[in-house]
Amino acid sequence: MKLLRILVLLLVLPAYAQQGGMWIPSLLKGMNEKEMKSLGMKMSAQDIYDVNKSSLKDAVPHFNGGCTSEVISPRGLLLTNHHCGYDEIQSHSTIDHDYLANGFWAMNLAEELPNPDLEVTFIARIEDVTTKVLEGTASLAEQERQKKIQENITRLTASLPKEPWQENRIRTFYEGNQYMLFVTETYKDVRLVGAPPSSIGKFGSDTDNWVWPRHTGDFSLFRIYADKNNRPAAYSKDNVPYTPKHFLPVSLGGVKEDDFTLVFGYPGRTTEYLPAVAVEQVVNSLNPAKIEVRDAALKVADGFMRKDQAIKIQYAAKYASIANYWKKWIGESQGLKKTNAVALKRAQEKEFMARVAKAGKQAEYGSLLTDFEKNYNEIAPYALARDYFTEVVLRNTELLTIAYRLYQLEQVYSTKGGQAFNDRKENLVTGMAGVYKDFNRTVDEKVFEQLIEIYATKSPRQFLPKELLTTDYKKLTAEIYSQSRITSYEGFKQLLEGDTKTVIDRLNADRGYQFAKAIAEAYVKNVAPGYDQINLKITALQRAYMKAILELSPEEARIFPDANSTLRVTYGKVKGYEPRDAVYYEPVTYLDGVMEKYIPGDYEFDVPQKLIELYNKKDYGRYGVNGKMPVCFIGTNHTTGGNSGSPAIDAKGNLIGLNFDRVWEGTMSDIHYDPSICRNIMVDMRYVLFIIDKFAGATHLVSEMKLVNVPKK
Incomplete structure (x- = not known):
């Protein structure tokens, strides 16, 4: 009976189940936009993706090919996860200057650290090129078909229009039933600006990885630099901070259960339609x-x-x-x-x-x-x-x-x-x-x-x-x-x-x-x-199966393409869950939980003395709420590897959190998304700003952001 009930839920697709899926941002108008608004979104699909005007997509670059990041200031300040910037933080660390253990904060532009081979890639526009890619393949055997497709992709990549500083990249969707062109801009001068000590940025380490409740300040800060024309350039002392087409305002309004959440990023790989x-x-x-x-x-x-x-x-x-x-x-x-x-x-x-x-x-x-x-x-x-x-x-x-x-x-x-x-x-x-x-x-x-x-x-x-x-x-x-x-x-x-x-x-x-x-x-x-x-x-x-699913599924079915490291939107709500019988997990954690887990000297659960002092004094500034400091929250957004560092965005397009993980019970969402237990984990932006400002004293970084929904004193 339980199996039948779950199957009915999947087939009927009620509002709660509408929170799964990883959607191409250029194709949100219609069903997706309607669903997002029913969940509480106040923006339009055009606010998320627009070719002619600045939109959310212009603030969300791919971070070094494996993570996501977001621009959070008019001077190219870039936010991503601590674990996404980990290699760079490690590469600058020595026994004498251990930035992994002690953190790093550049107090001015001159102190920001260059990183050879680190790059971020923006999406300028997305176009459907399926007909052009599949030209001449209809009657070919599979191996010859794949060869012809690759030849067409190579030709189109070189010939389709773009600016000299841009690249054309063509990716397949729906198991080869659709092909999309991504015109990209890659910036190669990206400098380390700030990172908390691992006792904050990696708090809980491997024990807490994939686990809720979570108390990890998983963030790091970089800055994009460009040439004098604001175009991509190799590292040079003459480069200047990048001026973005769009940057995300940071909200201090916080979250509560059932709030709308949109996660924008580059999910790596899912296989939702496997037999x-x-x-x-x-x-x-x-x-x-x-x-x-x-x-x-x-x-x-x-x-x-x-x-x-x-x-x-x-x-x-x-x-x-x-x-x-x-x-x-x-x-x-x-x-x-x-x-x-x-x-x-x-x-x-x-x-x-x-x-x-x-x-x-x-x-x-x-x-x-x-x-x-x-x-x-x-x-x-x-x-x-x-x-x-x-x-x-x-x-x-x-x-x-x-x-x-x-x-x-x-x-x-x-x-x-x-x-x-x-x-x-x-x-x-x-x-x-x-x-x-x-x-x-x-x-x-x-x-x-x-x-x-x-x-x-x-x-x-x-x-x-x-x-x-x-x-x-x-x-x-x-x-x-x-x-x-x-x-x-x-x-x-x-x-x-x-x-x-x-x-x-x-x-x-x-x-x-x-x-x-x-x-x-x-x-x-x-x-x-x-x-x-x-x-x-x-x-x-698999391609034929996917074609059949698209062709024969009812009109209301939500058939999204598997993740393939291209820019996607996933939407949902802040939501707790029941991992097992008689247990319910609240959707928000607080600094109290950090202190409950604190083990002095432990490499996973140690806590910096400065953070302990701030906690004891309840010195949270404008970032705390009702005498408590929020740390992390969870939502029903459908995420995977590659979404690390993705912005969690509120109903009006403001940054409220930073995606960094999923709950252990729901990691099967790469193969099978179940809305009852699949949750993504996000660090609350109030905690990020609290660490930057009150813990590190890097107030100048907060000053260059646009803060909204600031609590009244």
């Missing part, structure tokens, strides 16, 4: 494998980080990155099970087939679900082997990751010749300096020992090279780390010294490279071709 068989594979096979690998890597790193401050600084960003999705996958699997996602999808598929039959479309769509079953069963061992290779070799064992880069370098020589090899080699030597800066041989050796045993014993045996068919992993590890030059930057550079033949011979004589090459070649020969062949069939099926 049930695919979700079942994620829950029962792929997620458990990835979780096990990262669990082992994290335990090793944590052991070293707790004992050595230098290692803690070296591994801080890496550890946070690994832990983030490790915990997400755990919550995702639990949420999918708790909400009966597989059973729900089976029921939805039954309803889908009924619509296919009713429309007389059996010939076109009738075999889709059986074809999905067949192909997902065939791809299962390849997908599992692929995930083990990705997690062990490419992401979590640095010696193997570096060695794989060298393997790719050797393939460049084999396919493109000596000149291409030498060009890539020089770039690799330069680029690896930063990698080795944060590399610790002792830590990585222990990680290798743990993960290589998992790889050898858990990855499908038929795909493994003979080098992994051993039982003495400690001996293997000691042999590789004592003999390979890859364990140091000096050794790495020595491997690449000399002419091409010398380098190739030296590489293939290195014990670490030999081992990594054997694993890579086994993967390239035994796994990748099989996976790619079956996945190509699944891609075609």
